[in-house]
Structure formats: C-alpha cells, structure tokens
Amino acid sequence: MADTTEAAERMALTLAQGGLQKATARVMAAFMFADTDSVTAAELGEQLRISSGSVSGAIKMLSTVGVIERVPAPGSRREHYRLRDGAWATLMSSQNGMVQAMFEAADKGIEAAGPDSPAARRLGEMRDFYGFMFRELPALIDRWRAERAPGRQP
C-alpha cells in the first residue's frame, strides 16, 4: 500500500480548488482516508497539525452542509464524527443555491434593462439556462442515488 497521507493531501488540494477552505478540505480528506469508522476532533487536529479552532470550524461547516454527522459515542467524552452516506451527492447538491442565485440575477437584470434592450436577449438566455439547470441538476443527482441503491424506499 502506497502513501495514503500524500493521496489525502492531494485530494484536499483538489477540494480546496473547488472552494472549500484549506483546513476544511484537509479534514474532509482525513474523513475519507480514516482507518476507523469515526474520528474525533482531537485526532484530526493532531494528525493534520491544525489548531483546535480550525478543526471546530471545519466540523461545523461540514456538519451544516450535511456531509458528516455526530456519532453517539458511549463511554467517551469526546465527540465522534463520521462521513454520512451519499456525502458527495450532498456536497454537490449544496451548490444548487448558486444556480438559483444566477437565475435570480438574470431575472432582476431583465427587469432592470427592459425587455427590448440588447441586454435582454443575453439575460433571457442566461435565465433559461440556469432555470434548466435548477430543474435538471437535482433530478440528475436523484438518478445517481437511485442507481446506487435500487429498490430502496425513502
């Protein structure tokens, strides 16, 4: 088995490119590569050499988005966390807000520019495009979920 640390750091770099802050990206990668099912904040901080504050912030962000969750940890005072099933689909879903914002920006733009301006044609295309994506992206992600777990009831 090759160097998992390097692979994790490489993945963190990619995640950071995608918009996560560096510490959060490294924490996310650490979750992916962990040998155990769940990990504690202290373990993450020690392993990645980042401050407790950074770990806390990363965990808060990842929890809010819904890619990790607290695990009941009987007999331990430290909180345990683990990746949730379908984390990557969740992460991508969380970017739908962006698509919606684009749609709304186009809409407001048309209002501001008036319907007969040259700008209106461009803004109309933009609105249509993001409207399409706003409808279709969630459907695509749902299709992935269905393919991965056929026959499950919600």
Next chain:
Amino acid sequence: MADTTEAAERMALTLAQGGLQKATARVMAAFMFADTDSVTAAELGEQLRISSGSVSGAIKMLSTVGVIERVPAPGSRREHYRLRDGAWATLMSSQNGMVQAMFEAADKGIEAAGPDSPAARRLGEMRDFYGFMFRELPALIDRWRAERAPGRQP
C-alpha cells in the same frame, strides 16, 4: 427601466461567489448588460473604474474559457469583444475539469489505501459518483443546447 448598474453589480457579486475574481466578474456582468453588441477594453475600464491591467487579465481569462471572443473591428484600432453564444453553458462546461480531478483523486486514493480498507469503500463511492457526473454532466449540457436550438446541425 430600473438601475442596470446595480443589477450588474449584484450579478458580479454572485459570479464572484462562484469563484471568479472580482474584476473578472464585473467585466462579465458588463458584457451581459452592455447596450451594444461589442465593447472595448477601454470602455470596460472606464465604466468599471478598474485598471487596464485588470481589464486585460479579465479579458484573457474569459477568452481562454471561451465565453467571449474578439470581434473584427474595421476602422477602429481598439479591439472589440463580445459574449459568445451559449456562454453560460460554456462556463459550466469549464468546470468539468474539477469533476475529473475528483474522480482521479478517488482513484489514486484507492490505490494508496488498498482494496480492503474501510477507506476503500468510501473512496469507491466517491469514484463512482464523480464517474457518473463526468459522464452525465456534459450530456445534460448538450441536452440544453439541443432544446434551445432544435434542428441545428453541428
């Protein structure tokens, strides 16, 4: 007609959230709201109050991605640029590299962690997810293009 400048600035803010740098986002919005079909670098700089260097950088980036293009400008020494058709679809397509990088990061991770580790199960799901998206996202964007311009030959 309401204030187009404010609508443009608002759109630029959204674009910046999406990862474009601020000057580039403002230039992109200016293209969307322009009253004319094409604009010059000088016009952009003056209108947005940004330096020539920033305008140059923004134009370079937007050209590279393929959302704007140079327009032949007979009788003018200044370069003219305009939005290309399907700019937004192009912009979204340009993010496929991200998806591919995620897929590859997962793949390398499995190699590094070995097939029987707990990490391998998580990394396998990640690889499958981004593999799916890498196939399906371009198809989705193509469907948009087809819906928008039915019956065209490539």
Next chain:
DNA sequence: CAGAGTGTTCAGAGATTTCTGAAGACTCGA
C-alpha cells in the same frame, strides 16, 4: 520605417481570507 495608439506584463501595494491560540462556555459524572 517612424511613431502614435493599444495591449500586456509583473513587481509591489493593498485588500481579503484563513488560521491560531487562549479565554470562556458547555457537559457530564461523581
């Protein structure tokens, strides 16, 4: 081919984001 008008580059200033670490809040068992 000279020169005016444009475009590009890049070092450094400036703005912004991110991280740290210590103070304080919280939690749970005794």
Next chain:
DNA sequence: TCGAGTCTTCAGAAATCTCTGAACACTCTG
C-alpha cells in the same frame, strides 16, 4: 454543585489573493 475534560468563539497574526500602474511590446497607418 463542583471540576475535569472538551468544544466553541473571536481578536489579531499570518498567509494568500487581487489589483494597480508604469514599463515594455506590439500593431497598424501614413
């Protein structure tokens, strides 16, 4: 209720990213 252990917060330090503007390069025109 107390106190040890853990977590969160946040002001300021550090790191990073972005913009500026002047120097340089390029490209037409006459």
